Amino acid sequence: MAVPQFSLSPYLQFLTLVIFFILSVFVVNSHADEPPLTLEYYQSSCPTALEIVRKEMECAVLSEPRLAASILRLHFHDCFVQGCDASVLLDDTITLQGEKKAPPNINSLRGFGVIDRIKNKLESDCPGVVSCADLLAIAARDAVILVGGPYWDVPLGRKDSRSASFTLASTDIPTPNQGLLTLISKFILQGLSATDMVALVGAHTIGLASCQNFRARIYGDFEETAGRNPLTETYLSNLRSVCPATGGGDKNKSAMDYITPNYFDNAFYRILLKGEGLLNSDQEMYSSLLSIETKHLVQKYAVDMLAFFQQFSDSMVKMGNITNPDSFITGEVRRNCRFINT
Structure with missing residues (x-):
């Protein structure tokens, strides 16, 4: 069964565009006076940095x-x-x-031990030189390559912050059950466009989601977006066995891309075309009443993996260039990524 097709009235289309415009106006370009990131930042000070990160990854x-x-x-x-800024x-x-x-x-983030091991190696070769923020940016790029994804050059020169923000982490990070307007606004407030959002969310072609993050979806509008057919009903039944409506199982996990869960490709978008996105936030990009621009992009990336790879690479560089202005003034290169230097 085809995914239901929705259309917006001219008024709602206009209202949506106005909202996006207003949000864009409030995005202040606070990075103009910051030192630029460069590809050669560690060329002299730690020429082995990229190789160390790659081997450990x-x-x-x-x-x-x-x-x-x-x-x-x-x-x-x-x-x-x-x-x-490695505040995370x-x-x-x-x-x-x-x-x-x-x-x-x-209950969502993991891999801190890998970062610790890479940092220890870097400190052994180049003490006090490579920031944890740069380490993480390089490691993320290498992670994608290692499971079949695209390569991109990583500009370097970030500093590690001496602070963190529990409050901003609680409010600014997109969450699985949010609607499309909220999701786009969170990306816009970071200086990222709706196109960047659709491409970056394509990272869900690898990895797992916890039951607590997709329970509302599989007991909510999953059947409405996916329709009823034997394969979809079997998939939904399996999801519900992993994630019961009541009685626990919050930490049980399922792949967001059930076709090729360990391979970085465009299968995630093909799943959205079928209305079978595991997370509400993902399926919203295709099935929402407001998905004027994002729906077209999902369709494009579902049939053109090279286009997805190119935009994902460009958007990763753009996201990686979101810097903390304060870190260039008061920041440091942490000796241990878990603690500020004393």
């Missing part, structure tokens, strides 16, 4: 393919709070509340 992903998605998610959640890596201390226990992060 190869070992990690080879031993556990799921870590590719985990490291990529860490980078996303870092950049959406204070910019890409900070542990709670007596004097600092980190971001790891914020609602979008707790």
Whole structure:
């Protein structure tokens, strides 16, 4: 059964555009006076940096393919709070509340041990040189490549913040049950467009989601968007066995891309075309009444993997360039990614 086709009245189309315009106006370009990131930043100070990160990521992903998605998610959640400053890596201390226990992060983020191992190697070769923020940006790129995704050059030169924001982590990171307007607004407030959003969410072609994040979807409008056919009903039945409506199972997991869960490709978008997106936030990009622009992009990436790869690479660079202005003034290169330097 085809996914229901929706259309907006001219008034709603106009209203949607006005909302996006207003949001865009409030996005202040606060990065204009910051030192530019460069591809050659560690060429002299730590020429082995990229090789160290690559080798450690190869070992990690080879031993556990799921870590590719985990490291990529860490980078996303870092950049959406204070910019890409490694604040997400900070542990709670007596004097600092980190971001790891914020609602979008707790029971969601993992892979911190991999970052620790890479940092130890970097500190052994180049003490006090490579920031944790840069480490995470490089590791995310390598994670994607290792599971079949595209390559992109990673501009470097970020500093690590000496602070974190539990509050911003709780409010600024997109969450699985939010509607399309809210999702787009969160990307716009980071300086990212709706096109960037659709491409970046394509990262869900790898990784798992917890039952607590897709329960409302599979007991809600899943059948409405996917329709009724034997294959879909079997898939939904399996999801409901993993994630019961009541009685626990919050931490049970399912792949967001059930076709090729460990391979970075465009199968995720083909799943959305069938109305079978696991997360409400994902399916909203195709089935929402407001999905004027995003629906077209989902259709495009579903049939053209090269177009998806190109936009994903461009959008990852754009997201990675979201910097924390304060970190260039008061930031540092942490010796241990979990704690600020004393």
